[in-house]
Amino acid sequence: MGASNCGHRPHYAAWKRGVLSMRWWRELSFIVRRLIHRRHAERELDEEIKVHLELEIEQNVASGMSLEEARSAASRSFGSVALAKEDSRDMWGLRALEILLQDLRYGLRMLLKSPGFCAVTVVSLGLGIGVNATTFSLFNAAFLKTLPVDNPEGLVYISRGLGVSSYLNYLDYCKGNKLFSVLAAYSSGRHVTLTEQGQVRFVKAEVVSGNYFSVLAIQPAMGRAFIEGEDDRLGAEPTVMIGHAFWRRYFNSDPGLVGKQISLKENKVTVF
């Protein structure tokens, strides 16, 4: 353990110094490029050195040496090919990555050697992070993120527990209401069929009371919201409000969609 540690520390330090000093952004991109195209870079280097030696041999032959002499003179003037390649590869920073991997492997081995300590560490870290995340998400929900409606702290959700409220129930609530300034209703989880350009899709929809948008003070980005006493009277033309994502996905962000008719049909599904 001691030996392997001492063995690679100096490289690591050298790597750190090299990267942190010079304009390291450019260097990093160089390293990443070499890393991604490692094979390619190696091949280029091989070819470069091969061409160098060939040119040198040719030049030597031209100056009167025999081919054999020219070869040995070329390799003498070049020095060690293997060393040149290895040193060049070191410049690509791949060594740094190899050392990082070594470090990781070493760390894992050390952890596996003392599983008890490892377990305690993992559990305490996990608990710490978990508690923090929970606290923050609670804080976020309670204080940071408010509902995107007018006066969210005055909004109250009423339901009959697990029971179902009908539209007639809602009308009764409205009639007997002395507690709240106004009531609005919605019913979610309906699946409807959208038929658009021959394509049939199942989408989710909500049915809402005519005053829904005015109570929540939500303004549509285009067109108008539902009007109470207009869109919700008996025999009124069915109207629909669609969301932005839906508009983009199914209508290709058609700016002329407002006022057009689309085909929506509530599904009648029998479950066996």
Added chain:
Amino acid sequence: MPKETRDGGQIDLLQGTLDMLILRSLLFGSLHGHSLAHHIQSTSGDVLKVDHGSLYPALQRLERRGWITSTWGTSENNRRAKYYRLTKEGRKQLIAESSKWERLTAAIARIMRPGREEC
């Protein structure tokens, strides 16, 4: 390490000077590795002994620092060769290095030959 007899009393390069010599050699145009090696050797009057192989790590290092760039081209006898060219940053670096070099050699000269201060 003294390997074999060096012909004509060649001198090994001082450490750290190879980068500067490469930058200087590329000042007037792009060169490939082989011509670069011969340029350095012949310009020094065959005094400097440069292992041609040691150029390649140096070229990679200079490219990594952004001081030179490389492109593949065709060499004089129709071979595909990698040509190295000085970048703007490399030019700046060369100026910095050569002024540093001049100060260094002047300082060393003053120590080695204390009598001649006039230059």
